[in-house]
Amino acid sequence: MADTYEEEEYNAHFSGSTLRRILELLRPHWRWTLGFLLTVAATAGLDALFTYISAHIIDDGILARDRDALIRLMALYGGLQVVQAGLVFGFIYLVSMLGERIRYDLRKTLFNHIQDLSLAYFNQTPVGWMMARVTSDTERVGGMVTWGLLDIVWAIVNITSAAVFMFIINWRLALIVLIMVPILVVIAAQFRKKILVEFRAARKLNSRITAAFNENITGVRVVKALGREDENIGEFSLLTSQMYQASYRAAWLSALFLPVVQIISALALGAIIYYGGVQAHLGFITIGGIQAFVSYVTFMMWPVQDLARVYAELQHAIASAERIFSLSDAVPEVHDRPSAIDPGNLHGEIEFDHVDFYYEDKKPVLTDFSLRVQAGETIALVGPTGGGKTTIVNLLCRFFEPKSGVIRISGRDYTDLTLHAIQSRVGIVLQTPHLFSGTLRENIRYGRLDATDAEIEEAARLAGAHDFIVTLEKGYDQDVGEGGNLLSTGQKQLVSLARAVLAQPEIFIMDEATSSVDTLTEALIQKGMHTLMEGRTSFIIAHRLSTIKRADRILVIEAGRIAEMGTHAELLRQGGRYYHLYTQQFRRQLEEEYAI
Ligand SMILES: Nc1ncnc2c1ncn2[C@@H]1O[C@H](COP(=O)(O)OP(=O)(O)OP(=O)(O)O)[C@@H](O)[C@H]1O
Ligand SMILES: [Mg+2]
Structure with missing residues (x-):
C-alpha cells in the first residue's frame, strides 16, 4: 500500500x-x-x-x-x-x-x-x-x-x-x-x-x-x-x-x-x-x-x-x-502568541478552569472540566477506556489547547506563556515510549542537551536504568536501534524515565504501561517513577495499584468528567465507581502481587 x-x-x-x-x-x-x-x-x-x-x-x-x-x-x-x-x-x-x-x-x-x-x-x-x-x-x-x-x-x-x-x-x-x-x-x-x-x-x-x-x-x-x-x-x-x-x-x-x-x-x-x-x-x-x-x-x-x-x-x-x-503552508494550530513570555521560573501549580475540548470530529471529549492541583501534588487518573485521561495530559502539555476555558500554570493563563516555557518544564513518559536511533547515552541526554556523562549516569541510577545498561555489551554506548526496537518495552520505559529525571521537570507526566513487563523491571520502573514524583506535581495515568495508592488524589475520569475524586481510602469508603474498579480490576492485581 x-x-x-x-x-x-x-x-x-x-x-x-x-x-x-x-x-x-x-x-x-x-x-x-x-x-x-x-x-x-x-x-x-x-x-x-x-x-x-x-x-x-x-x-x-x-x-x-x-x-x-x-x-x-x-x-x-x-x-x-x-x-x-x-x-x-x-x-x-x-x-x-x-x-x-x-x-x-x-x-x-x-x-x-x-x-x-x-x-x-x-x-x-x-x-x-x-x-x-x-x-x-x-x-x-x-x-x-x-x-x-x-x-x-x-x-x-x-x-x-x-x-x-x-x-x-x-x-x-x-x-x-x-x-x-x-x-x-x-x-x-x-x-x-x-x-x-x-x-x-x-x-x-x-x-x-x-x-x-x-x-x-x-x-x-x-x-x-x-x-x-x-x-x-x-x-x-x-x-x-x-x-x-x-x-x-x-x-x-x-x-x-x-x-x-x-x-x-x-x-x-x-x-x-x-x-x-x-x-x-x-x-x-x-x-x-x-x-x-x-x-x-x-x-x-x-x-x-x-x-x-x-x-x-x-x-x-x-x-x-x-x-x-x-x-x-499549514499553520500550526498551537503556536506562541506574539506577547507570550517565558517567566523564568514556574512552580507546578496547575488549574483547569471550566475547560471544554473536542478533537477534529467535534465530538465533546472534555466538558466543563475544572481541577486545581497544588504544586508537588501527585494526581492519579483512572477510569474506563476512552474517558479522556490522555486528553487531559495532552492539554496540560499544550499539545492541544482548550476550545473554551483556561488552563493556568503558576496562576498564569498558559497561552500567555511560550510553548518552550511550558514544554521544557514538563517531563513526560509515554505509554509506548519512543527512543531515537542512537546510543543509550544520546537518548538519555535528549532530556537535557548540556548534561555531562556523570549526570547522565546519575539520572539513569535514579531512574533504575543503570543496572540493566551496565549489563549490556557496550553499556551506555550501546545502540538502541530504530525507535529503540533493540530494547524491551520495560527497558525503553526505564530509559525514558532516566531522560525525564535528567531534565528535572517541574511537572511530571506518565502514562503507565499496561503491557506486562517482568516483575524485576516493574519494580525498577516503580522506583524510578517514585523518584520523579518526589516533590513535583505529577499526573500519572495509573494502572498499578501501588501508584494509585501513593497518589495524593485519585481522579476517576469518565466521559470527560471527574466522576469521583479523593484518596484511595476515601473512595473505597464511598463504595462508588472506584470501589467497583478496585474490586474488579485491582483486587486481581493485588492477589497476583501476593501470589508472587
Ligand atoms: N486524536 C484524536 N482524535 C479524535 N478523537 C480522539 C483522539 N484521541 C482521543 N479521541 C477521543 O477522545 C476520547 C477520549 O480519549 P482519550 O485518549 O483521552 O481516552 P483515555 O481515557 O486516555 O483512554 P485509554 O484508557 O484507552 O487510554 C475518546 O472518545 C477518543 O475516541
Ligand atoms: Mg489514554
Whole structure:
C-alpha cells in the first residue's frame, strides 16, 4: 500500500500561482540560475548555427572549390565546437548543483515546518503522506526547475534560432517547416497524455495487486480457514487482467508514437526536397541551403518531443509542488502568541478552569472540566477506556489547547506563556515510549542537551536504568536501534524515565504501561517513577495499584468528567465507581502481587 499516498489523482491543469511559486524557489540562487539559462541558451543557439555554417561550407567551400573559404569556415566551425563543449560542461555542472540546492532548500523548509506543526495536524495527516512530500515530491520539483527548465529553454532556443536561419536561407521553405512544428507538438502532447493515463492506471492496479498479495499471504490462515481461496483467486485474476489491459494499451501507444512523428517529418522532408528542388532550379536556394533544411527538419523532431514530455512532467511537478506547499503552508494550530513570555521560573501549580475540548470530529471529549492541583501534588487518573485521561495530559502539555476555558500554570493563563516555557518544564513518559536511533547515552541526554556523562549516569541510577545498561555489551554506548526496537518495552520505559529525571521537570507526566513487563523491571520502573514524583506535581495515568495508592488524589475520569475524586481510602469508603474498579480490576492485581 506504499503507493496510496503517491497515487493521488493529478489535476492535470496548470496553476499559474503554483508555477510562480516554483520559479521563486530559484530566486535565492538567481546568479546560478542566470548562468545556467545563458549557457543552455548559447549551447542550443550554437547547435542551429552549426547547421547554417555547414550550408556555407558546402556552397562557398566545396561547391565553389574555394580552398581558403573552406579552411576559414572549417576553423570557425571547429572553434565554435570547442566553445560549445565548454558551455555544455558549464550547464550540466550548474544544473546539477542548482537541483541539489533546490531539493536541499525544500527538504529543510519542510522538515523545520513539520517540527512546528501541532499534534492536531499529525492526527489528520498520515505519516506516509508527509514522508512522500519530503522525499519524492521535493525530488520531482527539484528535477523540474532544473532539467525540465533546461529542456524547455533548449527546445525554445533551438527551434527559434533554427527558424531564424531557415528564414535567412529561404522564407517559403521555412514557412512549410514551421507549419509542421505546432502539428507535431499537438500530436506528441496527445500521445503523451494518453500513454500517461494508461501508465497511471497500470501503476494504481499494480499497487492494489501488491496490497492484495500482501493481505492474502499474511492472512493465509484466515483465508484457508474460511475457505475463501476461490473468491480470492477470482478477485486477483480480475485485477491482473485489468493491469495487463492497461499496460497493453500503454505499450501499443508508445510503439505507435515514434512512427507517427517520423511519418509527419518524412512528409515535411519530402515537401522540402521537392519544393526546394524547384526553388534551386529557379536559383532561389543553394544545395547547401537544401541540406541545411533537411538537417533542421530532422533535428527539430527532438526538441518538439522534449516539449511534449516536459509538458507532462510539468503537470506532475505542479501537483507535487501543490502538495509540498499545502504542507509548508499549514499553520500550526498551537503556536506562541506574539506577547507570550517565558517567566523564568514556574512552580507546578496547575488549574483547569471550566475547560471544554473536542478533537477534529467535534465530538465533546472534555466538558466543563475544572481541577486545581497544588504544586508537588501527585494526581492519579483512572477510569474506563476512552474517558479522556490522555486528553487531559495532552492539554496540560499544550499539545492541544482548550476550545473554551483556561488552563493556568503558576496562576498564569498558559497561552500567555511560550510553548518552550511550558514544554521544557514538563517531563513526560509515554505509554509506548519512543527512543531515537542512537546510543543509550544520546537518548538519555535528549532530556537535557548540556548534561555531562556523570549526570547522565546519575539520572539513569535514579531512574533504575543503570543496572540493566551496565549489563549490556557496550553499556551506555550501546545502540538502541530504530525507535529503540533493540530494547524491551520495560527497558525503553526505564530509559525514558532516566531522560525525564535528567531534565528535572517541574511537572511530571506518565502514562503507565499496561503491557506486562517482568516483575524485576516493574519494580525498577516503580522506583524510578517514585523518584520523579518526589516533590513535583505529577499526573500519572495509573494502572498499578501501588501508584494509585501513593497518589495524593485519585481522579476517576469518565466521559470527560471527574466522576469521583479523593484518596484511595476515601473512595473505597464511598463504595462508588472506584470501589467497583478496585474490586474488579485491582483486587486481581493485588492477589497476583501476593501470589508472587
Ligand atoms: N486524536 C484524536 N482524535 C479524535 N478523537 C480522539 C483522539 N484521541 C482521543 N479521541 C477521543 O477522545 C476520547 C477520549 O480519549 P482519550 O485518549 O483521552 O481516552 P483515555 O481515557 O486516555 O483512554 P485509554 O484508557 O484507552 O487510554 C475518546 O472518545 C477518543 O475516541
Ligand atoms: Mg489514554
